[in-house]
């Protein structure tokens with residue numbers, strides 16, 4: 001499980017995460033909602049290990065292991081996967097080449113052998129089929145010229161193929177059309193399992209109709225200011241964040 | 250002023266220096282204080298040549314400035330591959346030589362031209378005069394891969410007849426001072442030139458890719474793409490000049506130079522020049538110097554790629570565009586393999 005205790009994160013001189021605590025037990029899906037600029041992406045980047053996100057206090061562990069001491073690629077090999085709010089374009093690197101390199105690098109770090117080319121292609125075809133991604137698209141450089149929604153689908157494809165243990169979805173629903181939202185949600189739901197934890201960051205209740213969370217947290221001004229069951233998301237949709245903005249201030 | 254004249258006169262003060270516009274970024278005078286003594290004869294190299302996997306029909310060896318032949322004539326007919334292997338095996342001495350390469354009208358030649366060296370701190374000079382008859386085709390693949398403390402100056406002058414096609418790719422890893430210079434007289438009349446380059450530098454290596462191309466008559470096309478990577482305190486120099494002379498109307502020329510600095514201490518000097526004195530000309534040039542994208546690197550690492558592997562993948566993708574333009578399948582594969590090995594040092 002993921003455990004975050006009293007986390008403080010600064011970017012430059014500016015403290016963005018200000019004493020955040022959160023537990024996501026194995027097998028559970030937790031939603032994180034909160035106003036723009038609250039620190040949701042900062043939290044996900046910190047968990048993934050982005051440079052420049054300085055942890056000044058607190059800790060974050062995955063199954064008891066200190067995540068914050070690890071390099072980003074080591075975290076990935078331990079099973080951390082962040083679906084980016086804004087996926088990057090990787091010019092000149094075909095999507096399949098990239099995913100295969102990532103998968104084999106993770107396997108190597110875990111002391112496992114490489115996946116054979118035929119086995120990898122089979123895996124890619126299956127995953128693409130489920131997400132209704134045209135297989136030819138995987139021959140194009142990763143995300144270069146892809147639409148916003150296509151990039152998000154590509155994130156979920158990578159997630160499915162890399163089979164992580166901690167899934168962090170940072171606004172995966174934004175940019176998706178109605179059908180894509182359903183398809184992507186089905187892809188995510190298919191990954192629910194007793195040994196996986198998921199952190200789903202979203203602004204919209206609609207995603208949570210598809211991916212039913214066990215808990216919902218409100219992140220405002222760098223802290224978790226409220227937690228509850230799925231009904232909390234409905235309440236936020238109706239009332240907005242006003243009350244929490246005051247509570248956090 | 251030139252290397253040849255200075256050697257003949259045994260006078261280092263005749264060497265080109267940064268006060269000469271064409272040598273502004275590669276100060277040969279500063280690199281050679283005194284003209285060294287002549288290199289002795291050397292024995293034939295026992296190891297395989299660079300780009301060994303490319304099958305060649307003919308081979309010319311140039312060993313410490315002693316060439317096996319004065320030149321080569323490619324006759325029309327079936328495609329031919331010629332390996333020109335320029336080898337230095339010397340310590341603190343100097344050697345130089347010159348060769349001619351002629352393509353009959355309609356000839357089709359792939360030239361695998363490689364520079365390699367053993368020993369240290371030698372000065373090597375090499376020049377090549379190339380002529381292409383009407384409709385001839387030359388693909389020239391040059392690999393300059395020498396010891397870090399060598400000084401190596403190579404220069405070629407290329408004349409084409411209308412309807413000929415020249416495609417050139419120069420790949421180099423730098424040295425104490427390494428310069429590869431190409432001068433092309435472009436006859437228009439449907440002749441087509443591609444002039445590509447790639448420099449992959451680390452340590453204190455210096456590479457200078459200089460080209461001067463003159464369109465002298467109407468209806469010629471030129472495509473030029475040079476890319477480079479510089480790490481540590483390495484220095485990459487690109488000087489590309491395309492001159493469209495009066496009357497060379499409807500010339501279509503494109504020049505691009507794009508480089509990445511892999512860290513703060515490295516340096517790139519680029520001087521792309523287009524000079525146009527003709528009408529209805531379509532010319533463009535682009536020049537960028539950047540660095541590896543940190544955000545992209547983090548994204549790649551977050552998917553499990555170790556930093557060096559992520560960097561190598563981005564670099565490979567960046568330089569791949571140049572290598573992919575090599576038309577000869579075997580040569581392209583061999584250069585790809587060489588580049589992949591070289592990138593391991595730069596990652």
Ligand SMILES: Nc1ncnc2c1ncn2[C@@H]1O[C@H](COP(=O)(O)OP(=O)(O)OP(=O)(O)O)[C@@H](O)[C@H]1O
Nearest residue numbers: 011012014016034035036037038039040041042043
């Ligand atoms: N590199 C940076 N330098 C300075 N401030 C930054 C930097 N990156 C983010 N911030 C600030 O940190 C705060 C939190 O940003 P973050 O992206 O985490 O918000 P968010 O909750 O994900 O918002 P959104 O819902 O709009 O995606 C914002 O005020 C933002 O301006």
Ligand SMILES: [Mg+2]
Nearest residue numbers: 040041042085
């Ligand atoms: Mg965000």
